[in-house]
Amino acid sequence: MTDNADLAISVRGLTKRFGDKTVVDRFDMDVPRGSIYGFLGPNGSGKTTTIRMMCGLLVPDGGEGECLGYDILTQSRRIKEHVGYMTQRFSLYEDLTIRENLDFMARMFRLKDRTARVDKALDDLGLKDRADQLAGTLSGGWKQRMSLAACMLHEPRLLLLDEPTAGVDPKARRDFWDEIRRLSAKGVTVLVSTHYMDEAVQCDFIAYIAYGRRLISGPAGEIPNIIGLHTWQVEGGDISALEEELREDERVGQVARFGPVLHVSGTDQAALDEVAHEHIKRGTHKWTAREAGLEEAFIYLMAGARDNFAVPGGAQ
């Protein structure tokens, strides 16, 4: 708790190897206290592994860092007391009831007035009537909500949420994000991994990881600028034919379709503008220059990730 008192998480050079495969490679991350920090990246990029190292579930092969001011290498027990970790895979007991599960977690953290807290959590979840149902018989979305409730019982200062809304319906997801923002306003720090763009845009900060390397990180709004992405919006006319044509054009970085609208982006602004002006002369569609959004940015990053896959050893 010295120079980085404002940071809930600060790690440098985190590295994890499984066998000869480097799964997380010299990873740096700074998460300001009270912020909502989005953690994005394709499947298998090392998000879960990174989160596990931060809360002491995996021992890093290299690197160092602090979590809530505690050393992640030596003070993992202190970290665990103040962190709520929601695992990606359901990790509560399917053969215990909802109440028994919550009660068990409350005991693990030695909470005072346990019953009251469990009751309140059940109430908040809207699961009061089904408190005595076995957790294994809940639907996927309900399991997620119950896991979230379980990891927040002890009112942690930092939440590590690993794809908390996978398989959760839109209404429940909105409720969930409302709750996250409420907690954040109270000073709780939230690190959340997700594959959903609409969730990414709700974050204050974002880090994007691929092959265990951090590709980019920063305030959510600045991500497109950091990448240096430029975008033209195109509408009208035969949009599908145009989409085909633009995909063939080597000067265009990427074409993303949003219903009747195309977002044509690239990092080489001159080349992109050249294409735009040619098409504007043809006059078949309406072209408008616009700021690149997060969506385009992520599509761009993901596309880059796929390319790397094709190059053998490119990631290692």
Add this chain to the structure above:
Amino acid sequence: MISLSFARFSAVLIKEFVQMRRDRVTFAMMIGIPVMQLLLFGYAINSDPKHLPTLVQMDDSGPITRAVLASMQTSDYFDFLGAVTGREEGDRALRDGTANFVVVIPQNFERDVLRGLSPDILLAADASDPTATSGAVAALTGIVDAAVAQSLTGARQPEPRPAAPFTVTVHRQFNPESETPINIVPGLLGVILSMTMVMITAVAIVRESERGTMEALLATPVRPLEVMFGKIIPYILVGYVQTAVFLLAARFLFDVPFLGSPLAFFIGFNLFIAVNLMVGFLISTVARSQMQAMQISFFTLLPTILLSGFLFPFAGMPGWAQAIGSAIPATHFLRITRKVMLKGAGLADIASDMAAIGAIAAVVIVISLSRYRQTLD
């Protein structure tokens, strides 16, 4: 290990009991296995098989011989199929199983009995199945003695009369030493406890990592010892129940005596349960899935049955097998139960066996603690 929390320990304990109660099949197995095994083995013990096929090699004949054979026949143990003419024919019949016994009346038997030379009747027995033949073998001397005594009264008394008019020599073939069945029941307790305690503990712990619940558990401030004790103690109680069921059944169904000190038994038995749970814990640090845990447990069961002295006499095993056998806790527990139950031993008599189990436990603890990870990797 600064501050163990009783609250966390008891939370794990309660959870484990609830899960055990809901897992009906495993629960039924834990109680059912000992009862089933005891009944199976007990049936073998009860069966003191009679009417075993027997051949005679008569190298002499006369009134005494006839009396001996007649009383063997009436004892119901032996059914005479016929006669063989030589040693080879008899051996062949034993080998291919047409006969369980060949009785050899030696040449000049009648004359030697009368002269008081105490000749030998040879009983060649197929002892590859000791439980089948031992009852008959044990009965033989008595039968023959009575028969000869009877046929000698009235006939010429041998002068001077020897202690016994003749002796019966038993050749047990294919299995030089055979266990008496009553030994099997106390030994069985060791095998049953090894099997269920090791397997259940290993499976219960591996289940946490297989179902992914270990991740949530490790993310809490819980300490390894709290988890370990919380998970193990319910199964100690299961071991108690199994043993109680077992001892009652042994006593009342099969008349197996309990001659020695209950205290000695109780202490030895607790030590044995503890070491089994530790072995189970050790297996859980190796196995990646419940299936693997089960397979490794079964793998350890095999030497427990074969090399502990449960099925084959320990002293008769080759040196290397004895060395392996000595490293198996059940070997020593077997001795404890046999000594206490059958030979009336007390605490002092089993001290060396307990020391051996203690030494094994110490090694297992050191290995498993060095393997135990408080993380997922």
